[in-house]
Amino acid sequence: MQWTELVVFSALFLLVTVLGFVASRWKNAGSSLDHLDEWGLGGRKFGSWITWFMVGGDLYTAYTFVAVPALIFGAGALGFYALPYTVIVYPLVFLPLLRMWSVSRVHGYVTTADFVRGRYGSRTLAFLVAITGIVATMPYIALQLVGLEAVLRTMGLNAGGLLGHLPLLIAFLILALYTYQSGLRAPALIAFVKDGLIYVVILVAAIYLPSKFGGWGHIFDSASDALAKPGANGKPKGSIFLTGSNQLQYATLALGSALALFLYPHMQTGILASKSRKVIKKNMMALPIYSVLLGVLAMLGYIALTSGAKPIVNHATGKPDSNTIFPVLFDQQFPSWFAGIAFAAIGIGALVPAAIMSIGAANLWTRNIYKEYVNRGATPAQEAKQAKLASLVVKFGAVAFILFIDPQFSIDLQLIGGVMILQTLPAVAVALYTRWLHIRGLVIGWFVGMGWGLYLLYTIPNPATNHAHFGGSALTLEKLSLLGWHPFGGSQTQIYVGVVALAANAVVAVVVTVIAHAFKVSNGLDRTHPADYHAEDGSPNVKPIAVH
Amino acid sequence: MPPAQPPRAGSHDHGSGLRWNAWNLVLLAPLLMLVTPWFNFDGPRLVGLPFFYWYQLAFVPVSAICVAIVYVKTKDEPTSATDHSGRPTVDDLDSSTSDRRKR
Numbered sequence: 001m002q003w004t005e006l007v008v009f010s011a012l013f014l015l016v017t018v019l020g021f022v023a024s025r026w027k028n029a030g031s032s033l034d035h036l037d038e039w040g041l042g043g044r045k046f047g048s049w050i051t052w053f054m055v056g057g058d059l060y061t062a063y064t065f066v067a068v069p070a071l072i073f074g075a076g077a078l079g080f081y082a083l084p085y086t087v088i089v090y091p092l093v094f095l096p097l098l099r100m101w102s103v104s105r106v107h108g109y110v111t112t113a114d115f116v117r118g119r120y121g122s123r124t125l126a127f128l129v130a131i132t133g134i135v136a137t138m139p140y141i142a143l144q145l146v147g148l149e150a151v152l153r154t155m156g157l158n159a160g161g162l163l164g165h166l167p168l169l170i171a172f173l174i175l176a177l178y179t180y181q182s183g184l185r186a187p188a189l190i191a192f193v194k195d196g197l198i199y200v201v202i203l204v205a206a207i208y209l210p211s212k213f214g215g216w217g218h219i220f221d222s223a224s225d226a227l228a229k230p231g232a233n234g235k236p237k238g239s240i241f242l243t244g245s246n247q248l249q250y251a252t253l254a255l256g257s258a259l260a261l262f263l264y265p266h267m268q269t270g271i272l273a274s275k276s277r278k279v280i281k282k283n284m285m286a287l288p289i290y291s292v293l294l295g296v297l298a299m300l301g302y303i304a305l306t307s308g309a310k311p312i313v314n315h316a317t318g319k320p321d322s323n324t325i326f327p328v329l330f331d332q333q334f335p336s337w338f339a340g341i342a343f344a345a346i347g348i349g350a351l352v353p354a355a356i357m358s359i360g361a362a363n364l365w366t367r368n369i370y371k372e373y374v375n376r377g378a379t380p381a382q383e384a385k386q387a388k389l390a391s392l393v394v395k396f397g398a399v400a401f402i403l404f405i406d407p408q409f410s411i412d413l414q415l416i417g418g419v420m421i422l423q424t425l426p427a428v429a430v431a432l433y434t435r436w437l438h439i440r441g442l443v444i445g446w447f448v449g450m451g452w453g454l455y456l457l458y459t460i461p462n463p464a465t466n467h468a469h470f471g472g473s474a475l476t477l478e479k480l481s482l483l484g485w486h487p488f489g490g491s492q493t494q495i496y497v498g499v500v501a502l503a504a505n506a507v508v509a510v511v512v513t514v515i516a517h518a519f520k521v522s523n524g525l526d527r528t529h530p531a532d533y534h535a536e537d538g539s540p541n542v543k544p545i546a547v548h
Numbered sequence: 549m550p551p552a553q554p555p556r557a558g559s560h561d562h563g564s565g566l567r568w569n570a571w572n573l574v575l576l577a578p579l580l581m582l583v584t585p586w587f588n589f590d591g592p593r594l595v596g597l598p599f600f601y602w603y604q605l606a607f608v609p610v611s612a613i614c615v616a617i618v619y620v621k622t623k624d625e626p627t628s629a630t631d632h633s634g635r636p637t638v639d640d641l642d643s644s645t646s647d648r649r650k651r
Contacts, residue, residue: 077588083604084581087611091575094615102627216596241600242588251582277627281619288612295605299597433566530565536627 001156002331008340009155009347012197013171016190016348020178023185034381036110037546039183039388040363041273044105044545048282050188054356055270055283056290057191059086059261062147062350063140063414064294065198069326070311072301076227076238078246080298081254086291089258090284096262097284098277099432099533105272106532108543111360112268112428113368119431121525122439123372128446129424130368133265134394136417137361140264141394142401143414144350144357145172146323149402151343153312154327160315165403171347172354176395179355180388184273187355194352197345199293201330205342206296209303209333216299223302240302245492249474252496260418260498263428265360266353276537297326304329354395362390380546415473416457419498423449426509432533438523441512449505456497473497571621578611 024033033039046054064082071079100115109115112133117126149168152158157167178186210216224240231237242250261267274280309328314321330342366387371378378386427442459479462471475497477488516523535542580586587603594602 077600080601080604084607087581087604087607088578091578091611091614091618094575094618095572210596217593218596220596220598220601240598241590242584247584247588251584255579255582281615285612285615285619288608291608291611292605295601295608299601533565534567534625534627539627 002154002336002339004336005155005331005340005343006157008337009151009344012193012341012344013347016193016351017174017178019189019193020175020186021181023178023189024182026182026185026189033183034384035546036363036366036380036383036387037108039384040110040359040366041269042184042188044273045275046188046273046279047275048279048286051270051274051279051283052286053191053195054188054273054352055267056287057187057194057349057352058266058270058356059287059353060198060290060294060349061140061144061353062346063143065297065346065349066147066150066323066326067143067414068294068298069301069304069329070322072298073304073325074237074322076223076240077242078238078250079301080295081250081257082298083291083295084251084254085257085261086294087288088254089261090287092258093262094281094284096429096432097271097280100268101271101274101277101280102535103432103528103532105537105542106535106539107528110272111265111364111367112263112424113364115528116427116431117368117372118527119435120427120439120442120523121527125427125439125442126368127372128443129427130364132420132424132446132450133263133364134361136421137265137357138394138397139401139417140266140414141354141357141361141398144354145398145402148172148347148350150321150323151327151346153314153321154324154331155343158312158315160318162403164315168402169399171351172395172399175351175355176358176392179358179391179395183388184269184356184359187352187359188273190348190355191352194345194348197341198349201338201342201345202293202297204338205300205330209300212333213303213306219299219302219306223305226305245476246474246494249494249496252499253473256422256496256498256502257418259425259429259502260421263421263424264357265364266357269356269360269363278536300326300329307333354398358391358394358398359387361394362387365390365394415498416454416470419453419457419473419501420450422498422502423453423505425502426506435523435526436513437509438513438516438521440516440521441509444512445505445507445509448508449501452504453497453501456500460497475500567625569622569625571618574614574617577614578607581607581610 027043027045037044068079068082073079100112103109103115103118107114107118109118111130113126113130116129117123120126145168148171149165152167152171153164158164159166210219213219220240227238227240228236271280274283304325307329309325309332311320311322312324312328313319314324327339327343327346330339334342366383370386370390371383375382375386423446426437426445430437456475457473458469460471460473460475461468473496474494477491477493477495478486480486480488480500532541581604587600589600590598592599597605
């Protein structure tokens with residue numbers, strides 16, 4: 001047991017717990033938290049600084065801090081995809097996010113499915129978008145738990161069985177309580193602590209560790225040697241460069257992940273909570289600062305390789321848990337008190353996104369399933385109550401993921417979620433620009449993309465971990481089969497499943513759309529207006545916030 | 549594209565509300581970092597980092613600058629009805645935006 005680390009960790013954890021509860025009184029929340037605009041979107045009034053800390057804390061998750069260095073440690077350059085992913089995402093989503101913010105502000109939309117409902121007047125389509133968002137978010141929350149657990153186990157809380165998961169359950173119970181109480185204000189306030197700690201930890205590590213291990217040149221050379229050694233299946237474990245077969249995978253994974261991020265409920269929740277278009281614009285310029293951090297962090301995986309650090313054996317599964325590699329590096333290279341700060345940064349880093357994700361999923365449930373199918377006349381107060389309860393359910397659903405699925409697959413779980421959420425791109429992102437795509441096309445395209453995407457994921461084995469199915473998201477092109485025809489027979493090139501499924505989805509959507517328009521099938525009712533997509537804060541046609 | 553236009557009070561002919569601005573194309577520039585053959589090698593190194601790594605890190609400021617250029621260059625684009633001239637109804641606002649566009 002690492003007592004110093006535990007004490008530092010617990011103290012900081014206690015601090016954010018207090019902040020989490022105090023947040024319910026922050027920024028005039030008071031008694032108005034019984035409206036989704038307040039509980040679920042923090043009153044739609046976060047300025048540039050709060051948004052920067054919150055969205056930064058939201059997008060750069062425990063997944064970043066734990067799984068990315070772990071992937072670099074295990075496979076090399078491929079794990080660096082997280083950098084191009086978080087660099088291209090901002091220019092890519094800059095314009096669509098502004099349109100989404102404006103139209104949502106005018107009509108009081110809380111979720112992407114709300115927008116789809118208003119744009120197409122289709123309950124079915126909105127339901128599909130909502131359910132995809134909820135299901136895709138679950139494993140993403142689970143991933144945050146994996147990050148938190150990796151830290152807890154490194155500090156010695158590494159028992160087997162249910163007892164081993166107990167500290168995690170306690171941490172999550174506390175998180176669930178203050179999220180229930182304070183809504184989006186809780187993660188927004190905690191994000192200041194989290195991001196502050198992360199910047200300190202990574203800067204210190206980036207300055208101190210390379211010199212300790214003989215400079216970056218030496219680190220990369222020795223990491224390259226370490227990766228060249230044969231792994232579990234007799235081939236080299238990886239390389240510090242991409243190989244001939246995984247370059248396409250690298251690029252499509254970065255692109256697919258960036259597109260997926262736009263669609264995730266936690267991204268939309270963070271953006272819709274901001275005060276104005278200007279706040280979003282400024283943030284799209286300033287958020288890349290976090291990406292520098294991410295790049296440095298990823299390369300710490302190579303320092304771990306060079307230092308000879310070994311992942312801790314997870315006593316719940318009996319196997320080495322590669323996700324512990326980053327905490328182990330800190331445990332070995334830094335004094336205990338500083339390692340404790342680093343662990344707290346990761347631990348709190350898991351709480352912020354987990355809270356926002358569960359709020360985003362709860363908003364979807366409440367607005368697009370509960371209000372649409374269960375209680376059509378729900379008052380704003382009933383909506384808020386329902387969302388609070390849903391946030392609890394979502395969190396404990398994610399805990400179930402951790403208890404029953406091997407944590408080794410944390411990153412792949414999230415990749416499955418990414419494949420799923422990508423299938424809502426035509427209905428959400430394309431619809432922001434045009435409603436040419438027909439409802440029928442969008443629905444059928446969704447089913448095709450989702451079905452095929454999941455099937456492809458099912459067929460991918462992972463020889464390293466001896467799993468026949470769901471072994472990752474890299475599809476070898478020679479295995480790609482269109483009803484028995486193999487267009488890329490013999491090709492070893494790999495590609496990200498998500499973009500393949502999305503392409504199928506889009507083709508089907510377009511074909512069905514052309515047919516539907518030819519037969520003049522009704523394409524629903526559009527409640528939005530072209531000018532809505534450019535409305536700015538203060539404009540007289542925006543909807544008043546949190547009015548019952 | 550002639551979609552089945554939904555019935556809407558005071559339907560407007562200024563299309564889909566899309567605004568074309570050539571500066572927006574700058575946002576596509578960072579996508580160049582996805583062309584892996586251009587940087588998937590070792591030299592030249594910078595402070596020990598292989599080209600593969602520092603090249604991609606260099607795209608972080610490039611991306612931020614691209615967004616900044618678009619931000620500055622499209623700053624004056626009219627947002628709908630930012631003027632607080634006391635015209636509360638949607639239709640009034642719409643005619644004010646279409647007037648502005650004609651100018």
